[in-house]
Amino acid sequence: MKEPGTAIVTGSTSGIGLAIARALASQGMNLMLNGFGDSAEIERERQAIADEFRVKALHSPADMTKPDEIIEMVKKAESQIGPIEVLVNNAGIQFVAPIEEFPPEKWDEIIAINLSAAFHAMRCAIPFMKARKSGRIINIASAHALVASPFKSAYVAAKHGIAGLTKSAALELAEHGVTVNAICPGYVLTPLVQKQIPDTAKARGITEDEVIRDVLLDAQPTKRFVTVEEVAALAVYLTTPMAASVTGALLSIDGGWTAH
Numbered sequence: 001m002k003e004p005g006t007a008i009v010t011g012s013t014s015g016i017g018l019a020i021a022r023a024l025a026s027q028g029m030n031l032m033l034n035g036f037g038d039s040a041e042i043e044r045e046r047q048a049i050a051d052e053f054r055v056k057a058l059h060s061p062a063d064m065t066k067p068d069e070i071i072e073m074v075k076k077a078e079s080q081i082g083p084i085e086v087l088v089n090n091a092g093i094q095f096v097a098p099i100e101e102f103p104p105e106k107w108d109e110i111i112a113i114n115l116s117a118a119f120h121a122m123r124c125a126i127p128f129m130k131a132r133k134s135g136r137i138i139n140i141a142s143a144h145a146l147v148a149s150p151f152k153s154a155y156v157a158a159k160h161g162i163a164g165l166t167k168s169a170a171l172e173l174a175e176h177g178v179t180v181n182a183i184c185p186g187y188v189l190t191p192l193v194q195k196q197i198p199d200t201a202k203a204r205g206i207t208e209d210e211v212i213r214d215v216l217l218d219a220q221p222t223k224r225f226v227t228v229e230e231v232a233a234l235a236v237y238l239t240t241p242m243a244a245s246v247t248g249a250l251l252s253i254d255g256g257w258t259a260h
């Protein structure tokens with residue numbers, strides 16, 4: 001029987017990444033979790049996943065702004081958990097401000113975590129996948145990989161960048177049994193979105209309720225947030241044999257936002 005593969009999910013201590021990790025574990029995949037947070041809570045979640053789904057699960061505290069730590073995480077997954085089958089580049093942060101007030105160090109941090117980290121992880125994981133002629137790379141992009149919003153310059157630039165990286169990598173790996181796709185969610189009510197509501201209110205001079213109604217959900221014709229489970233289900237689909245021909249795709253899951 002084929003050894004169960006390992007999935008690395010960056011930024012999987014919260015929100016979308018945690019839901020993807022749990023969904024992949026439910027399919028029998030071993031996991032390398034990653035992300036920040038309270039260490040006792042992370043350990044509780046890691047143990048709960050391992051027990052509930054009877055899979056191996058480790059947590060790497062690698063900081064996605066640090067290439068050396070990213071490389072160490074990928075190598076540790078391969079050597080200590082098992083063959084890397086799936087890499088989900090999900091870790092991400094947001095910062096909302098007009099360009100002329102945007103702190104340059106925030107720009108650098110967003111580009112590092114939301115874009116460059118995916119390059120470093122892919123660079124290290126691809127040789128393992130190519131050698132086995134098998135692999136799935138899933139980049140969690142955003143509707144902001146396809147369209148822009150004001151005051152999110154670094155995030156929009158990084159997400160447009162990850163769309164390009166996804167397409168280039170898909171072409172390079174097309175004949176090597178490795179698919180590379182980007183999932184482009186609309187607004188999902190996670191801590192990343194919750195945190196930007198007060199800043200968006202300030203930047204636009206409106207209340208927080210108005211941000212939810214007139215900015216966030218106004219973009220989504222369905223008038224509801226996308227759920228983490230819906231995003232995770234799409235990620236799981238991309239790991240199945242029936243998704244072998246889906247590569248280089250930017251897959252929207254945004255309640256119709258980018259159909260406007």
Ligand code: NAD
Binds near residue numbers: 014063090092
């Ligand atoms: P979240 O804040 O709930 O989770 C972010 C995760 O990234 C956490 O686990 C956090 O610890 C981790 N992280 C942050 N900085 C890190 C670093 N330097 N090193 C390692 N890990 C780090 O956010 P989320 O909404 O679940 O976002 C996950 C991804 O989905 C991001 O790439 C985000 O851009 C994307 N996304 C989110 C939405 C949304 O509406 N929430 C929409 C589209 C795309």
